Amino acid sequence: MTQDQNPQTPRHRIVVLNGGMRVPSTTRMLADRLADATVAAVAEQGGEASVQVIDLRTHAHALADTMLTGFSSGELAEDLAAVAGADGLIAVSPTFSASYSGMFKTFVDVIEPGTLNGKPVLVGATGGSERHSLMLDHALRPLFSYLGADPVRTGVFAATADFGSGEGGAITERIARAGSELASRLAGRPSQARRPADAFGEQSVPVEEMLARVTRPAG
Amino acid sequence: MQFGLFSVGDVTTDPTTGVTPTEYRRIKAQVEIAKLADQVGLDVFAVGQHHNPPFVASSPTTTMAWIAAHTENILLSTATTLITTTDPVRIAEDYATLQHLVDGRMDLMLGRGNTGPVYPWFGKDIRRGIELSIENYNLLHRLWREDVVDWEGQFRTPLTGFTSTPRPLDGVAPFVWHGSIRSPEIAEQAAYYGDGFFHNHIFWPPSHTARMVDLYRRRYEHYGHGSYDQAIVGIGGQVYMAKNSQDAVDEFRPYFDNAPVYGGGPSLEDFTRETPLTVGSPELVIERTLGFRDYVGDYQRQMFLIDHAGLPLDKVLKQVELLGAAVVPVLREEFAKLRKPGVPDAPTHASLVEANGGPTDTAGIVPTDRAVQVDRWTGTRAEDANVLTEVE
Numbered sequence: 001m002t003q004d005q006n007p008q009t010p011r012h013r014i015v016v017l018n019g020g021m022r023v024p025s026t027t028r029m030l031a032d033r034l035a036d037a038t039v040a041a042v043a044e045q046g047g048e049a050s051v052q053v054i055d056l057r058t059h060a061h062a063l064a065d066t067m068l069t070g071f072s073s074g075e076l077a078e079d080l081a082a083v084a085g086a087d088g089l090i091a092v093s094p095t096f097s098a099s100y101s102g103m104f105k106t107f108v109d110v111i112e113p114g115t116l117n118g119k120p121v122l123v124g125a126t127g128g129s130e131r132h133s134l135m136l137d138h139a140l141r142p143l144f145s146y147l148g149a150d151p152v153r154t155g156v157f158a159a160t161a162d163f164g165s166g167e168g169g170a171i172t173e174r175i176a177r178a179g180s181e182l183a184s185r186l187a188g189r190p191s192q193a194r195r196p197a198d199a200f201g202e203q204s205v206p207v208e209e210m211l212a213r214v215t216r217p218a219g
Numbered sequence: 220m221q222f223g224l225f226s227v228g229d230v231t232t233d234p235t236t237g238v239t240p241t242e243y244r245r246i247k248a249q250v251e252i253a254k255l256a257d258q259v260g261l262d263v264f265a266v267g268q269h270h271n272p273p274f275v276a277s278s279p280t281t282t283m284a285w286i287a288a289h290t291e292n293i294l295l296s297t298a299t300t301l302i303t304t305t306d307p308v309r310i311a312e313d314y315a316t317l318q319h320l321v322d323g324r325m326d327l328m329l330g331r332g333n334t335g336p337v338y339p340w341f342g343k344d345i346r347r348g349i350e351l352s353i354e355n356y357n358l359l360h361r362l363w364r365e366d367v368v369d370w371e372g373q374f375r376t377p378l379t380g381f382t383s384t385p386r387p388l389d390g391v392a393p394f395v396w397h398g399s400i401r402s403p404e405i406a407e408q409a410a411y412y413g414d415g416f417f418h419n420h421i422f423w424p425p426s427h428t429a430r431m432v433d434l435y436r437r438r439y440e441h442y443g444h445g446s447y448d449q450a451i452v453g454i455g456g457q458v459y460m461a462k463n464s465q466d467a468v469d470e471f472r473p474y475f476d477n478a479p480v481y482g483g484g485p486s487l488e489d490f491t492r493e494t495p496l497t498v499g500s501p502e503l504v505i506e507r508t509l510g511f512r513d514y515v516g517d518y519q520r521q522m523f524l525i526d527h528a529g530l531p532l533d534k535v536l537k538q539v540e541l542l543g544a545a546v547v548p549v550l551r552e553e554f555a556k557l558r559k560p561g562v563p564d565a566p567t568h569a570s571l572v573e574a575n576g577g578p579t580d581t582a583g584i585v586p587t588d589r590a591v592q593v594d595r596w597t598g599t600r601a602e603d604a605n606v607l608t609e610v611e
Contacts, residue, residue, distance in 0.1 A: 067484075073493045210349070214374075
């Protein structure tokens with residue numbers, strides 16, 4: 001889903017990873033609210049942001065195939081490319097057995113190494129009760145730190161009870177704060193739009209240079 | 220254009236019968252496949268190099284030499300020779316020996332190997348795979364071209380005054396291909412030396428193969444070895460055929476579904492759509508293979524993987540027969556018609572010797588300037604009594 005307002009205007013590209021398993025999904029609801037809050041905060045700063053939501057459940061079979069064959073294709077490959085080209089990520093998973101879901105992790109596992117280097121990420125999670133809320137900090141945050149991403153300070157955990165807390169509840173405030181933190185992070189970095197694709201471009205490292213790095217001949 | 224087979228050398232249980240061949244049977248089966256390939260007119264047979272079960276292919280030059288002794292015309296090659304974990308000095312010696320024994324009817328393809336523990340078993344580190352490949356090949360390249368080598372690097376003990384023997388046949392090094400699925404550095408390496416580049420073209424979608432080959436061709440031209448279209452490209456492919464396409468699909472499905480590499484993953488239909496795997500009639504294989512040219516350009520070597528996933532020898536031999544009788548003759552003719560002018564064939568020993576000014580060794584005479592009759596270290600000749608004498 002892409003909310004394109006004006007394709008001519010350069011803007012921040014936000015990709016949302018929704019790990020929710022069902023339709024409708026509370027994880028998707030949280031993901032949407034985080035995306036809205038971020039877009040609103042970007043607008044307040046005078047910018048523009050587009051949002052693309054990736055529902056990981058639609059890739060369930062393709063993810064298993066990718067784990068076994070080593071390559072992705074079709075819509076999964078397109079969505080992985082969207083992740084690579086994103087200026088910022090919003091990553092939201094349900095809590096399964098004290099951590100993110102296996103499918104969420106599988107998607108993260110097939111992202112090419114190095115892709116998330118320096119990329120701002122807003123982490124969110126849902127769970128049956130707020131007793132699971134530290135999952136954000138003992139599971140999701142270290143995962144993205146390991147991958148070299150740049151998680152914003154506030155993560156948002158939504159327990160079932162939070163959906164009855166009404167406007168102005170603690171979670172609403174937290175969502176706004178998290179969105180605003182991601183927006184500030186986006187404002188401070190260049191767009192990924194014209195990033196060189198990879199080593200297949202013209203900038204191939206010459207063999208003599210590679211050789212000079214490894215071999216130091218005598219004399 | 221060359222057409223051939225590459226064999227991984229895996230010992231896999233036939234999922235339809237539960238039968239697992241012994242290592243003896245598997246090694247002998249490779250020889251049978253190569254012999255038939257030679258008889259039906261295929262050009263190349265390549266064996267792998269692995270150092271872990273379930274593979275039997277740990278000593279490629281031994282197998283290649285045996286096959287060469289039992290065949291007439293087919294060129295022996297590898298898929299691949301491990302340039303990372305094999306001492307480049309041993310590669311220089313083993314393959315030069317083979318080159319003499321088989322009258323130049325060989326070449327080799329270098330690869331890194333992706334089995335983690337093999338590296339430490341040979342005292343290496345997989346994380347340095349690219350660096351190993353770059354340094355080791357640079358040494359191998361020199362060992363075949365310089366009679367006396369002084370060398371120092373990171374990954375093996377230094378060499379001072381080392382001569383790799385035998386010297387390459389007729390003074391020309393065996394032709395080298397560099398194989399890589401996804402490392403641009405290896406395409407760059409192949410281009411730099413003016414060597415061939417091979418893409419396995421089995422596990423990944425065609426779009427990926429096209430990018431790797433394009434990079435190699437651009438760099439080949441950059442280094443001045445020839446134009447973009449003249450670079451030496453080989454690709455793989457895997458096929459399973461029967462006269463009737465549906466029979467091929469029915470016969471191959473249990474092997475696909477249980478294959479160690481992709482079994483349990485995508486369906487046969489998905490995999491044939493997204494990768495170059497072709498299961499069907501010879502006509503379908505011809506049509507699909509001719510299509511490879513659309514995205515890699517005119518290329519020099521087409522290899523097929525046909526003996527894997529537990530397929531029994533009789534089924535594999537049937538594939539060799541179909542390739543030789545119904546597929547390769549048509550491909551040869553059609554590719555020749557399509558080929559742009561000026562695109563060379565893959566180098567062979569004969570063409571390299573011709574480019575080098577003609578044969579030397581096979582004439583049976585050692586040119587005076589190349590004769591090494593006295594050992595430089597002991598000052599004695601081979602036939603002298605080389606006994607240690609006490610120093611006064």
